[in-house]
C-alpha cells in the first residue's frame with residue numbers, strides 16, 4: 001500500500017479524510033491542504049471516477065488560488081464518487097449523508113464544483129451550518145448562476161491580450177465543457193465579439209467555423225440534452241475539441257485533458273484554464289516551448305472562489321464582478337510580466353507568488 005504521506009510536502013495536506021457509509025452509498029474524500037490563511041474553502045465535486053490524487057491536486061490548487069487572490073482562506077476540496085445525474089431525491093440523500101459526515105470537519109467550507117450546485121450547498125449548509133455558493137433565498141451569492149468563474153476567465157483573457165496579441169473581439173474560441181464555467185465563458189466572450197467555433201460536453205464535440213448558436217445550445221442543455229443534439233454542425237468525439245482550429249481554447253471540464261498524447265494537436269494560441277488542473281505539467285511545458293500562452297487555472301478561474309469569499313464575509317452581489325475583475329486582471333498582468341522577464345512557465349511564476357504568501361502566513365502560526 002502507498003504511504004498516506006506520499007502526497008505530503010511542506011505545505012500539506014494537513015488532513016486527508018476518507019468517508020465511507022455503505023448504507024447511504026457514500027464514498028467520499030476530503031483533503032484539507034493548508035489552512036495557514038484560514039479555513040479551507042473549495043468545491044465539492046461529484047463524479048463517478050474521482051480519486052484521492054485528483055482531490056489532493058485540486059485542494060492544492062485551492063491553496064494557491066486563494067493565496068494568489070489575497071483571500072483570507074486556506075485550500076481544500078472534496079470529492080464524492082457518484083453519478084451527479086442521479087434522481088434528485090437520491091442526490092439530496094447522498095449530499096446530506098456527506099454533509100453529516102463532514103459536520104465536525106470545521107477546517108473545511110464546501111462550495112459548488114462539477115456535479116454540485118447552489119441547491120446542494122443549501123443542503124450542506126442545512127446539515128452543517130457551513131457552505132458557500134448558496135442560493136439567494138438563503139442570503140447567498142449563487143456563483144454558478146451569475147457566472148462568476150466564466151466572467152473571470154474572460155477578464156484573464158483580456159488582461160493577457162497585451163502579452164498574447166489575441167483580443168476577444170473577432171477571436172475564434174473552442175470550449176470544453178458547457179456547464180457553469182464553460183457556458184458563461186462562452187456567453188461573455190461572445191458578447192465581447194468572439195466567435196464560439198466549438199463546444200464539447202460529456203457526450204461529444206460540435207463545431208462550426210462560422211460560429212455556433214449559443215441560444216440553441218443553451219436550450220438543448222436546459223432540456224437535458226447533449227451539445228451533439230445541435231443540428232447542421234460537424235460532430236466529433238468529445239476530446240477532439242482540444243485540436244480544433246481556433247485562437248483561444250478554454251478547457252472547462254475534467255483534469256489532465258491536455259496531455260503528452262494530444263498536446264501536439266493543439267492549434268490555439270492562448271489557453272485559458274477555466275477547469276482546475278486541465279493540463280499535465282509536461283503538456284504545459286511543451287505548450288510554453290511552442291509559444292502558446294497558458295493562463296494557469298489558479299490565476300484564471302478564481303472568480304468562483306472570490307465570489308464565495310465575498311459571500312462568506314457578508315458582502316453583496318453588486319460587489320462581485322468588480323472585485324473579480326480587479327483581482328484577476330492584477331494577477332494575470334503580474335504573472336505575465338514576470339514570465340516575460342524570466343521566460344519561466346506561467347504556472348511556476350504564479351506558484352512562487354502564491355507560495356510566498358502561504359509561507360508568510362505559516363511563519364506567523366504557532367509552531368510548537
Ligand SMILES: NC(=O)C1=CN([C@@H]2O[C@H](COP(=O)(O)OP(=O)(O)OC[C@H]3O[C@@H](n4cnc5c(N)ncnc54)[C@H](OP(=O)(O)O)[C@@H]3O)[C@@H](O)[C@H]2O)C=CC1
Pocket residue numbers: 043112113114115116143144148149176177178179180181182200201202203226238239252253254255274275276301302303304305
Ligand atoms: N463552478 C465554478 O465556479 C468553478 C469551477 N471550476 C472548475 O471548472 C470545471 C468545470 O466546472 P463546472 O462548470 O462548475 O462544472 P459543471 O458540472 O457545471 O459542468 C461540467 C461540464 O463539463 C462537461 N464534461 C464532463 N466531462 C467531460 C469530458 N470528459 N469532456 C468534455 N466535457 C465534459 C459536462 O458535460 P455534461 O453537460 O454532458 O454533463 C458539463 O457540461 C471544473 O474543473 C471545476 O473544478 C473552477 C473554478 C470555479
Ligand SMILES: O=C(O)CCC(=O)C(=O)O
Pocket residue numbers: 041042043044065110111112113132133276301302304305308
Ligand atoms: O468554493 C467554490 O465552490 C469555488 C471554488 C472552487 O472550488 C474552485 O475554484 O475550484
